[in-house]
Amino acid sequence: xxxxxxxxxxxxxxxxxxxxxxxxxxxxxxxxxxxxxxxxxxxxxxxxxxxxxxxxxxxxxxxxxxxxxxxxxxxxxxxxxxxxxxxxxxxxxxxxxxxxxxxxxxxxxxxxxxxxxxxxxxxxxxxxxxxxxxxxxxxxxxxxxxxxxxxxxxxxxxxxxxxxxxxxxxxxxxxxxxxxxxxxxxxxxxxxxxxxxxxxxxxxxxxxxxxxxxxxxxxxxxxxxxxxxxxxxxxxxxxxxxxxxxxxxxxxxxxxxxxxxxxxxxxxxxxxxxxxxxxxxxxxxxxxxxxxxxxxxxxxxxxxxxxxxxxxxxxxxxxxxxxxxxxxxxxxxxxxxxxxxxxxxxxxxxxxxxxxxxxxxxxxxxxxxxxxxxxxxxxxxxx
Amino acid sequence: xxxxxxxxxxxxxxxxxxxxxxxxxxxxxxxxxxxxxxxxxxxxxxxxxxxxxxxxxxxxxxxxxxxxxxxxxxxxxxxxxxxxxxxxxxxxxxxxxxxxxxxxxxxxxxxxxxxxxxxxxxxxxxxxxxxxxxxxxxxxxxxxxxxxxxxxxxxxxxxxxxxxxxxxxxxxxxxxxxxxxxxxxxxxxxxxxxxxxxxxxxxxxxxxxxxxxxxxxxxxxxxxxxxxxxxxxxxxxxxxxxxxxxxxxxxxxxxxxxxxxxxxxxxxxxxxxxxxxxxxxxxxxxxxxxxxxxxxxxxxxxxxxxxxxxxxxxxxxxxxxxxxxxxxxxxxxxxxxxxxxxxxxxxxxxxxxxxxxxxxxxxxxxxxxxxxxxxxxxxxxxx
Numbered sequence: 206x207x208x209x210x211x212x213x214x215x216x217x218x219x220x221x222x223x224x225x226x227x228x229x230x231x232x233x234x235x236x237x238x239x240x241x242x243x244x245x246x247x248x249x250x251x252x253x254x255x256x257x258x259x260x261x262x263x264x265x266x267x268x269x270x271x272x273x274x275x276x277x278x279x280x281x282x283x284x285x286x287x288x289x290x291x292x293x294x295x296x297x298x299x300x301x302x303x304x305x306x307x308x309x310x311x312x313x314x315x316x317x318x319x320x321x322x323x324x325x326x327x328x329x330x331x332x333x334x335x336x337x338x339x340x341x342x343x344x345x346x347x348x349x350x351x352x353x354x355x356x357x358x359x360x361x362x363x364x365x366x367x368x369x370x371x372x373x374x375x376x377x378x379x380x381x382x383x384x385x386x387x388x389x390x391x392x393x394x395x396x397x398x399x400x401x402x403x404x405x406x407x408x409x410x411x412x413x414x415x416x417x418x419x420x421x422x423x424x425x426x427x428x429x430x431x432x433x434x435x436x437x438x439x440x441x442x443x444x445x446x447x448x449x450x451x452x453x454x455x456x457x458x459x460x461x462x463x464x465x466x467x468x469x470x471x472x473x474x475x476x477x478x479x480x481x482x483x484x485x486x487x488x489x490x491x492x493x494x495x496x497x498x499x500x501x502x503x504x505x506x507x508x509x510x511x512x513x514x515x516x517x518x519x520x521x522x523x524x525x526x527x528x529x530x531x532x533x534x535x536x537x538x539x540x541x542x543x544x545x546x547x548x549x550x551x552x553x554x555x556x557x558x559x560x561x562x563x564x565x566x567x568x569x570x571x572x573x574x575x576x577x578x579x580x581x582x583x584x585x586x587x588x
Numbered sequence: 589x590x591x592x593x594x595x596x597x598x599x600x601x602x603x604x605x606x607x608x609x610x611x612x613x614x615x616x617x618x619x620x621x622x623x624x625x626x627x628x629x630x631x632x633x634x635x636x637x638x639x640x641x642x643x644x645x646x647x648x649x650x651x652x653x654x655x656x657x658x659x660x661x662x663x664x665x666x667x668x669x670x671x672x673x674x675x676x677x678x679x680x681x682x683x684x685x686x687x688x689x690x691x692x693x694x695x696x697x698x699x700x701x702x703x704x705x706x707x708x709x710x711x712x713x714x715x716x717x718x719x720x721x722x723x724x725x726x727x728x729x730x731x732x733x734x735x736x737x738x739x740x741x742x743x744x745x746x747x748x749x750x751x752x753x754x755x756x757x758x759x760x761x762x763x764x765x766x767x768x769x770x771x772x773x774x775x776x777x778x779x780x781x782x783x784x785x786x787x788x789x790x791x792x793x794x795x796x797x798x799x800x801x802x803x804x805x806x807x808x809x810x811x812x813x814x815x816x817x818x819x820x821x822x823x824x825x826x827x828x829x830x831x832x833x834x835x836x837x838x839x840x841x842x843x844x845x846x847x848x849x850x851x852x853x854x855x856x857x858x859x860x861x862x863x864x865x866x867x868x869x870x871x872x873x874x875x876x877x878x879x880x881x882x883x884x885x886x887x888x889x890x891x892x893x894x895x896x897x898x899x900x901x902x903x904x905x906x907x908x909x910x911x912x913x914x915x916x917x918x919x920x921x922x923x924x925x926x927x928x929x930x931x932x933x934x935x936x937x938x939x940x941x942x943x944x945x946x947x948x949x950x951x952x953x954x955x956x957x958x959x960x961x962x963x964x965x966x967x968x969x970x971x
Contacts, residue, residue, distance in 0.1 A: 223858055227718035322859045326710055331710075331887070335610035337877035385697035458865065461844040468863075474703045475606055475876035480851075480865035482841065496718035504714070505888015 206286075208234040208499060209254045210428040211276060213247065216290050216317075217266035220490030227496050229503045233260045234395060236276075242304055262312075262502065264495050265279035265294070274298050277478060281305040281313065288498040290317035290491050292391045301400060303510045312507040314498035320345060320394040322490025323483040325469040327497065330509040336473035338400040340438035347465030348383040349413050350373045350432045352466055353421075357430060362418040375465050375486070379422045386410035386433060386448035393435035399472065401439060402511035405446040405519035409568040413450060415582040419550055420531060423586070424452060427547075429462035431577050442520035447564055448488040450584040451530060457587065467550040521568070525561035526585035532557065532577040539570055554580060589644040591882055592616040592637045592661060598628065599700075602875030602934050610879050614885045616643045619659075634826035636657060639664055645695075645885065646671035647878050648677070653682070657681050664688040664696065664831035671881040673700035675774045686893045693931055695890040702775040703728060705873025706866040710880065712782045713892040719856035720781040723821035728775040730848030730868040731758045731766040731795050732783035734817045736804075740813060745801040745831075758848050758869070769816060770830035776818035780829050783854065784822060785894035788829040788902035792951040796833060797832050798965040802933055803914060805833060807967070810930070814845035814967055825903035830947055833967040835912060840970065841945040891926060909943035910969035914941065916962040922953055937963060 206229060210220050213235050217377065224232035232309045234254055240489045242249045254260055261281045263286065267273045273294045280287045281458075282305055295302070295315045306313035316326040325343070332338060344350050351373075352366035361369070367384070370376040382388045398404040413433055424431055429452040437446040453459045458480055462468045468486030472478045484490035529546060531554045532539075542560040550554055559567075567583060574581045589612060593603050596618050607615035617637055618630045625632045637643055646663045648670065650656045656677045663670045665688055667776075672678065678685070678698045689696035699709040708726070715721060721768040727733050734756075735749035744752070745884070746782055765771045773793040781787040807814055812835040820829040836842045841863055844847045845851045850868030855861045868875035881889075912929060915922075925943040932938055950966060956963045 219858075223598050226720075229717065269793060320918075323864065324715075324862065327714075328707055328711070331883055332707075332876075332881055334612065334883040334886075335606060336876055337609075388823075439907040456844055456846065458841065458844045461839055461841045463839065473876065475602075475872040475879070477867045479705065479707065482861075482863035482864065482865075484860045487860075489858040490860050493715075493719050494855065496713055496858070498716055504890075507887075 206499065206504060207231045207233040207259050208262040208264055209260045210235045211263060211265040212267040213237050215256055215267065215488045216491045219488035219493050220264050223492055223496050227500065230496070231289050235256070245284060249315065256374055259432045260285060262499060265289040266290055266495070267291065268293070269493065270294055270297050274320050276295055278305060284309040286312040288495055288504050290495055292318040292395060296391045296394050299395070299404060300516065303514060306508065307398045312502045313504065313505065314509055315395070316498050316509065317491050317494035318501050319395045320467050321468055321485040321487065322494050323469055323481050323485055324494070324497065325396060325466050325481050326399050326509050327501065328479070328481065329396060329471055332476060333400055333511065335371065336527055339472045339474060340402050340436065341393065341396045341469065342434055342436040343469035344432055344459060344462050344467050345435045345468055345469065345485060346383055346388055346389040346433060347453060348380065349377050350462060351465040353413065353431055353433065355419050356418060357425065357512050360418070363416060368438045368475065378518055380497055381483065384412045385416050386412035389433060389435040390448045393437045393446055393448065397437035397444050400437065401444050402514045403444045403517045404514060405437065405444050406516055408519045409521050409564065410445040410448040411449070411450065411568060411571065411583065416450065417582070420582055423547060423556065428455055430455055430461050432462070438524065440520045442524045444519060445521050445524050445564065446519045447521050451587050452584045453587045456524060521565040522563045524564050526564065527561055528559045528567055528583045528585055530559065531559045531582045532574065533581070534578050536574045536581070539574065558586070589634060589886060590614045590616040590646040591641050591647055592643045593618045594646060594648040595650040596620050598871045599874045601629055602871035603647050603649060603878050604622070606879045608877050612878070613882055615710065616640070638662060643668060645882060647882065648674055650674065651676070651880070653677055653680050653897055658687055661688060664683060665693055665694040665696050668695050669695040669885050671697045671878055673878055675701040675778060679774045679777050682778070682787060683899065686891065687893065687961065697885065697889065697892055698778070699881050700874050700877035701890065702778045703850050703852050704868040704870065705877050706850050706864050706868055707854055707880065708779060708864050709782050709892050710884065711862070711864065712779060712854055715854065715859060715943065716783055716858055716894065717945055718723045719858045719936065721858060722855045723819065724776065724779045724783050724852065725819040725851035727842060727845050727850050727853065728818045728868060729772040729816060730850055731763065732847040733845060734758050736796065736814055736816065739801060739804045740808065743801070746799065747907055765895050767795045767796035767797050772816060773831045774816040775850050776820045776829055776831065780820035780827050781897055782892050783820070783899045784827050784837045786824040786827045787897060788820065789899055790904045791829040792904055792947065793831040794833065794951060794954065794966065795831070799833065799965055801967070803920055803965055806930060808940065812836065815845070817925070821907065822942050823903045823906045825906055826900055826906050828907050828947065829900060829902045830905045830951070832902050834968045834970050838872045838968045902949040907947050909947065910965045911950055911968055913940045913964060913966050915943065915957065915964045919957050919962050919964070922957065926961045941969070
């Protein structure tokens, strides 16, 4: 199957390279920005790709939604299979693209958009057919895991860890989507769509920007390891989806995820808890996931999204966790059902452990405190 | 797709139950032993299944090779898809059954035969098409992992741990296939066949029967965790495949595998190291893997074994490890390139760390020592 590639950045170049060797696949033209077509097999004219009847599939690695969405639509309308590593595109327009694919009979797969090389979506899409998926969660952002790893195992503070992540190319010059949890949230929304047929909107994300070296030392004194976890689950009202820091015991599999690795876990009524780990980003892991999608098209796969996948507001009010807080003293009264958990922090903030608190309530309280100029860091205690 | 089930034991009953609910699947007749057909949907007449044109697939959960092999042949010859959880059957007759399937166009899938609920074979079969798999390894026997977990975290000795594994139904009355590493070896041979197209014969297995509570305490004093690991890898000469105890640092993912869980890891040139964990046995995890195979047939999958899969003698002479030994003093001279590693054991045996030693050499030396009445326990030091 001759496959055109859109974009020739880190991932696009990786896809083009692996296509030369992969069973049953063949590399087609590579679409690049205007004026960048410096090889015969590159083109800056998208129409040329659609005019080439020998192209059976297109792999997109441009990123962003414009022009990716317009191009994806035209690829699918032409009946060609479309695979992508672009989480923004799928989080924004997944159900819409699926409808076009359904209309033309083309395949629409995007496993590289969530977890990079980790085969999460691919396995979820298969598992949900014969099982009932109860929840999906995981360490889905390698940059923040790398930073937390350095803070916990090298004693770095937040700024040093971020600088090192940037020096290694893990974090962008503007790292806000990583450290705020937004990147992990986009990925878990895709996982929820595949697992539950619901693409949740209005999700909550707390990142790691408020985690201090002092917090880390405090957690370690209690034998706990901090990870940034994205979660989605079936609830009585629908589907929850959020990102927040979570504390694990030292022997938990999550605690063993080092450097910029990812770990995704899904739980099915029959299969139990299945863990999937690997490199969540990088040229070859991500490109290999795109190739995996193409190979599975050759084996007959056509879709990851369940039929009738819908958008729906996330239900983050019915799940509860106990949270370990560092919070300015003056906001103590916002948390009536808590007990002290260790000495106050150096700036006088209190360390408190809450009773079971709905996720949406915890995130709302943190927002309220920050809006009023207070400081708070929170992390869920893994049961 | 109406699916008949062969066998109504733990796994067969699980398959029959999940078939009632799985998307696109329908439960067909269940074949049981003569005289056990006590429900209208059970039959002890295999011909009735083959005479039923509405049956499109057969799931086998009898175990063993007789009558499983004869029945499998007839199913595949009839053009019906055949899926199985039976590792002995596939390890013994996999390539032969694949040939029959190729002839009739039927699917032949067996992901439940290796890793139970852990989707190892399924992912390997897809990954190898677009990637070059370099090695596969893992904790593939839940019984022995449970025993090692109890020995390391509860201070049990070998006998107590085995008794508890039997009480929980993890270990058979005759546990020899588990504790000798033979069960894990059968599974890694299947993984090698799927990953490399070579079903290795003449493999080596060292189990956990020689591991004492004193050994465990000694390893723990060095910060090491013992796991029974099955490994297969591409070598210059072909494919290696063996099972042996391996020592890991406390932060390794393998060290975080608790109780009777499994963890499989494969490494591809492009995808890097991918870890897959979950329940390796039990009614629902194993049955869910059989259902997963059936669902993937509905999506177009037809095979796990590469075309032209061959049997070949394993090459266990080109991989080397350093080994930590406990060995009777009189056999000291068999290991010239070693250094002492801690105090002698209570019975006077020496604790030595070898230099790099070929796997086949290590296993042969252990056999030689045991044949001469000496005692030895060995574990590879993970690099």
